[in-house]
Amino acid sequence: MYFKRFYDTDLAQASYLLGCQKTGECLVIDPVRDIQIYLDEARAQRLSITHVTETHIHADYLSGSRELAAATGAQLLLSAEGGADWTYRFDHHPLHHGDSFKIGNIKIEVRHTPGHTPESLSFVVTDLPRGDLPVLLLSGDFVFVGDVGRPDLLDEAAGGVDTRFEGARQMFASLRDGFLSLPDHVQVWPAHGSGSACGKALGAVPATTVGYERALAWWSPLVQGGDEQAFTNELLSGQPDAPAYYARMKRQNREGPAVLGTLEPLPELSAAEANSRLKGGARLIDTRPRAEYQRAAPTNSIHLPDSNTLETWAGWLLDPEREYVLLAPAGRAEALRRRLWMVGVDRVIGFTGSADDLLAEPAQPFPAAELPQHADALILDVRSRNEHAQGAIPGSRQLHAGRLPVSLAELPRDREIVVHCQSGARSAAAASLLRAEGFRVSELAGGYEAWAAG
Numbered sequence: 001m002y003f004k005r006f007y008d009t010d011l012a013q014a015s016y017l018l019g020c021q022k023t024g025e026c027l028v029i030d031p032v033r034d035i036q037i038y039l040d041e042a043r044a045q046r047l048s049i050t051h052v053t054e055t056h057i058h059a060d061y062l063s064g065s066r067e068l069a070a071a072t073g074a075q076l077l078l079s080a081e082g083g084a085d086w087t088y089r090f091d092h093h094p095l096h097h098g099d100s101f102k103i104g105n106i107k108i109e110v111r112h113t114p115g116h117t118p119e120s121l122s123f124v125v126t127d128l129p130r131g132d133l134p135v136l137l138l139s140g141d142f143v144f145v146g147d148v149g150r151p152d153l154l155d156e157a158a159g160g161v162d163t164r165f166e167g168a169r170q171m172f173a174s175l176r177d178g179f180l181s182l183p184d185h186v187q188v189w190p191a192h193g194s195g196s197a198c199g200k201a202l203g204a205v206p207a208t209t210v211g212y213e214r215a216l217a218w219w220s221p222l223v224q225g226g227d228e229q230a231f232t233n234e235l236l237s238g239q240p241d242a243p244a245y246y247a248r249m250k251r252q253n254r255e256g257p258a259v260l261g262t263l264e265p266l267p268e269l270s271a272a273e274a275n276s277r278l279k280g281g282a283r284l285i286d287t288r289p290r291a292e293y294q295r296a297a298p299t300n301s302i303h304l305p306d307s308n309t310l311e312t313w314a315g316w317l318l319d320p321e322r323e324y325v326l327l328a329p330a331g332r333a334e335a336l337r338r339r340l341w342m343v344g345v346d347r348v349i350g351f352t353g354s355a356d357d358l359l360a361e362p363a364q365p366f367p368a369a370e371l372p373q374h375a376d377a378l379i380l381d382v383r384s385r386n387e388h389a390q391g392a393i394p395g396s397r398q399l400h401a402g403r404l405p406v407s408l409a410e411l412p413r414d415r416e417i418v419v420h421c422q423s424g425a426r427s428a429a430a431a432s433l434l435r436a437e438g439f440r441v442s443e444l445a446g447g448y449e450a451w452a453a454g
Contacts, residue, residue: 001106001127002026002045003136005189005206006037010311011061011342012195014206016138018125019047020104027051027103028074029123029138030191031064033257034338035071051103053077053095055140055191056120057086059153059246061311062344063253066090070259077101081112082119090256095121105129113142113178115171116149124182137188137210142171143179144190145203148219150239153246168232175223184211241384243402245315245343252344260341266326266333269350271357274325277349278359282323283436285314285348287336288355290428294443297363298327298355303432306332315343316402317433326351327358363435365424365445368454374442377416382430383448387422393451396420401430408437420444420451 002019017038019026026047028038031054042049049072054065056079069076080087080094097112109124122143125136141149151167187207194204201218214220222231269277278284284301286293287310293303304313306328318324318340326333326348333351340348352358366374371393379396381388388398399407401421411417417439421427424447434441444451 004041009308012193014191017041020106023104024048025050025104030054031068033062033064033067033341035064035068049074051075056117057250057253059250061342062257066256067259079119079121086119111178113174115151115167115174116141134186137186139188140191143188145205145208147201152239153242164236168235172228172231182210186210241400243316244406266337267350269352274352277325282325284325284327287328294363296360299359300436303429311339311342313429314340314345318345320344324348327355329353365443367445368450374418377418379418382426383421401426404430404433416440418442418444420447423447423449
């Protein structure tokens with residue numbers, strides 16, 4: 001049996017390739033939309049991608065399952081559990097609880113494990129040449145290292161009303177009747193690690209075992225002791241803010257992400273062409289470091305630095321229906337374009353390598369000592385609810401940066417808005433969106449930390 005984990009550090013997302021070396025077949029689980037990594041790995045291992053599946057309808061990134069199946073001719077197997085509202089609406093082979101299939105000499109057993117989402121599946125893997133005992137559980141967003149999937153996302157980001165309580169009840173039952181029924185030796189490989197918003201306390205190591213979670217997970221004594229109410233209370237408390245784009249990802253992943261296929265390389269635009277596009281309604285994605293951006297912020301630009309959080313911020317702040325121009329070096333433009341695919345930002349029409357001739361204005365933050373001079377401004381705290389609750393500037397309004405695009409109508413256009421986060425990194429991106437949307441915006445240098453140190 002061949003087993004390979006792929007990990008996207010931005011989205012803290014894991015996908016997997018599982019292959020039978022004897023027959024040359026392999027399965028890809030929870031692929032991302034830039035499918036080249038799976039094609040390259042399969043080729044290197046002399047395997048053919050014959051099957052593609054995913055554990056659930058994802059909310060934090062656009063799935064590559066349909067893309068990979070279209071590119072390889074692989075059979076696409078997806079959950080048929082959870083009811084009509086959670087049925088995939090494009091061609092696939094349906095999977096039900098208790099189904100099984102083989103990848104060569106590897107047996108895959110399908111388990112319905114609702115709680116995080118109604119249609120959630122987990123896959124129990126048995127390497128038949130070695131025996132009949134299961135060896136792996138591909139748990140998706142059901143069980144993480146040290147935590148379980150949050151059941152409140154449907155309320156937070158997908159328009160549900162009090163679905164979290166039913167989700168918590170289902171999670172309790174899935175853990176009790178499904179997960180804890182497995183032998184202790186079974187390895188658990190989840191779809192997310194530390195940093196994901198799909199749970200509140202995910203471990204940083206890539207995998208765990210059923211026995212380790214049974215012995216040490218916070219939820220284990222509550223589930224084994226039958227205390228569903230205490231489990232529910234703990235599970236639903238303190239969950240991180242859910243970015244608004246999760247609702248869009250859920251919808252697109254259910255309906256079927258557009259298949260990209262083979263695309264032409266991203267064209268380089270002159271400054272004149274870029275300015276013309278920006279005047280016509282396109283937005284510039286400025287990927288330079290924050291200090292460079294703030295010295296001269298291009299008109300109609302969103303600041304998303306080329307860092308390990310580009311995909312997350314793109315999902316938070318960018319409208320996928322709008323056209324975009326990348327401000328990035330020629331050697332980075334194509335890679336950045338591919339990272340934007342992860343959250344469904346497909347309409348990147350070109351790139352420019354220099355900001356020298358772009359229309360721009362300064363966007364320098366002001367020091368915390370000058371905050372009293374902005375007494376009439378709305379102080380907008382774009383940190384999480386939990387951060388704000390632990391300490392905040394008096395009179396400030398908390399609005400998580402990931403919910404800004406759907407909350408613009410709630411913000412004043414007749415007064416200054418002072419944006420801040422914890423230390424200044426997040427507020428630069430958030431302020432750039434507000435500036436591009438025509439608000440009168442300034443930033444607090446150093447964020448809440450600088451103010452608190454005052």
